Amino acid sequence: MLYEKVSYNQGSSLIARWNKSYYFNTPLHFHDEFELIYVVESFGVKYVGDSKELFKEGELVLMGSKLPHAWVNDGIFTQNLSGHRVKAVIVQFESDFRDIIDACPEFLHISQMLKQSQRGLVFSKEIANQNKELLLQLPDIQNGFERIILVLKLLQQLAVSGNYRQLASLSYQNIDSDNSLNRIIDTLKYISENYQKKLYLSEISSQFNMSTTAFCNYFKRKTGKTLINYINELRVSKAGRLINNSEKSITEIAFECGFNNLSNFNRIFKSITGKTPKEYRILWSKTAD
DSSP: OEEOOOOOOTTOSEEEEEEEESSOOOOSEEOSSEEEEEEEEOOEEEEETTEEEEEOTTOEEEEOTTOOEEEEEOHHHHTTOSSOOEEEEEEEEOTTHHHHHHHOGGGHHHHHHHHHGGGOEEEOHHHHHHTHHHHHHGGGOOOHHHHHHHHHHHHHHHHHHOOEEEOSOTTOOOGGGOGGGHHHHHHHHHHHHHTTSOOOHHHHHHHTTOOHHHHHHHHHHHHSSOHHHHHHHHHHHHHHHHHHHOOOOHHHHHHHTTOSSHHHHHHHHHHHHSSOHHHHHHHHOSOOO
């Protein structure tokens, strides 16, 4: 599971963007932000907390802060066996946004909905359709004030409908509520914020007052991966996005994502994705219209 550090534009506290790609390529991950996703085109399996369900076009889901999630497409997407692609609206806003909501009694319905979203909420097809026009507008709105007003309007309409259900089970414990995971959350944040630099095991372990051996054992126990494998997967995930969404050269991307030489990058990238960076760019670099 990866920790995602979400980057905001200067002077903005929320993100509204399109995901137009051949397939959802982010593995199981979590971030501090609340996230609303509306699937315009695509289908597959969604993982939210401890739930696993099919998804298809018209799906509208709200996820709370630090709730692990992933959207996984069928093989016909990832192997480029058909004309199927992903088209989705992604809205993300800071967890501090909830403090503002909780402070205003006028936002009572939104406050209650955000609290319930800690287990993930999927809205009915009817409610998603009713709000489709507003959802499709959001990524193209440049004015920050107008964008946040429309997001509040959207959240209010979703909240008062009450036409949603929680995804994760009643017994599911959010990662943020488990004090025993605080150290690993801080570790994943540290790696996410420093993956572009050369990382040393001794430096990371000292950040958390642990010996290198104890830290390695702890990290493997909590994540199921060795530290080096986790860092490589994070770097390859970041590199894949740049290959898919930028005109930068493969060499530029390799060094930007923390690899110290091109041959090492090519070898690790292929071992994780099954393709060389060049092959990956040829297959997946064009975004959907």
